[in-house]
Structure formats: structure tokens, C-alpha cells
Amino acid sequence: MKKLASVSIATVALMSMMSSAQADIKTYRTACQACHMTGAANAPKLGDKAAWAPRIAQGMDTLVMHATKGFKAMPPKGGRMNLTDDQIKSTVAYMVDESK
Numbered sequence: 001m002k003k004l005a006s007v008s009i010a011t012v013a014l015m016s017m018m019s020s021a022q023a024d025i026k027t028y029r030t031a032c033q034a035c036h037m038t039g040a041a042n043a044p045k046l047g048d049k050a051a052w053a054p055r056i057a058q059g060m061d062t063l064v065m066h067a068t069k070g071f072k073a074m075p076p077k078g079g080r081m082n083l084t085d086d087q088i089k090s091t092v093a094y095m096v097d098e099s100k
């Protein structure tokens with residue numbers, strides 16, 4: 001499953017060069033992956049459905065607000081204050097899509 005998921009992410013990345021999906025993946029990799037790939041400090045891992053389900057249940061608005069303003073060990077904007085609110089919003093949407 002893990003292997004399949006990364007193959008499909010790579011395929012999506014290839015097929016959507018220049019698209020916003022590509023931009024979201026790039027933002028995720030540079031700003032979010034350090035914690036959200038490893039699960040550092042209890043961060044929900046990308047693709048971990050069990051970890052994301054209760055968070056997704058809060059609704060997108062809450063998730064985006066937490067990602068923007070910070071939540072427990074989650075730093076505001078993942079510590080990248082140069083990211084715009086729109087970039088955070090679409091990167092959260094990407095992470096949610098990959099994790100449900």
C-alpha cells in the first residue's frame with residue numbers, strides 16, 4: 001500500500017507539472033514534511049487515515065485555522081511565516097486528500 005501510494009503521488013506530480021497540485025506538493029515537501037512524514041511530536045502522518053479521521057471530522061475551517069495560527073506542537077504555518085494563507089489552505093486540502 002505504502003509503495004502504491006508513493007507511486008501514485010509521483011505520477012500525480014509528473015502529470016500535473018505547473019498545476020496547483022504540484023505547488024501544494026512542493027509546499028508540503030518544503031514546509032510540512034519534516035514533521036508530517038515522520039510523525040514528529042505526534043504530528044498526523046500524511047496518508048495515516050486513522051490519525052487524520054478525527055481531525056478531518058473537525059471540518060476544513062478548523063484544520064486550516066490550526067495550520068495557520070498553530071495548535072499545540074503544530075507551529076503557525078509550520079514555522080514558514082512567508083507562506084500565504086491561501087498556500088496553507090490548499091496545502092491542508094492536499095494533506096487531507098492524501099489521508100482519507
Ligand code: HEC
Nearest residue numbers: 031032035041042043055063066067072073074077078091
Ligand atoms: C515542527 C513540526 C511541524 C511542522 C513543520 C508542521 N506541522 Fe502540522 N502538526 C504538527 C503537530 C505536532 C501536529 C499535531 C498537533 C496536536 O494535535 O497535538 C500538527 C497538526 C497539523 C494539522 C491538524 C490540526 C488539527 O486541528 O488537528 C494540520 C492541518 C497541519 N498540522 C498542517 C500543517 C501544514 C499545512 C504544514 C506545513 C505548512 C505543517 N502542518 C507543518 C507539527 C508540524
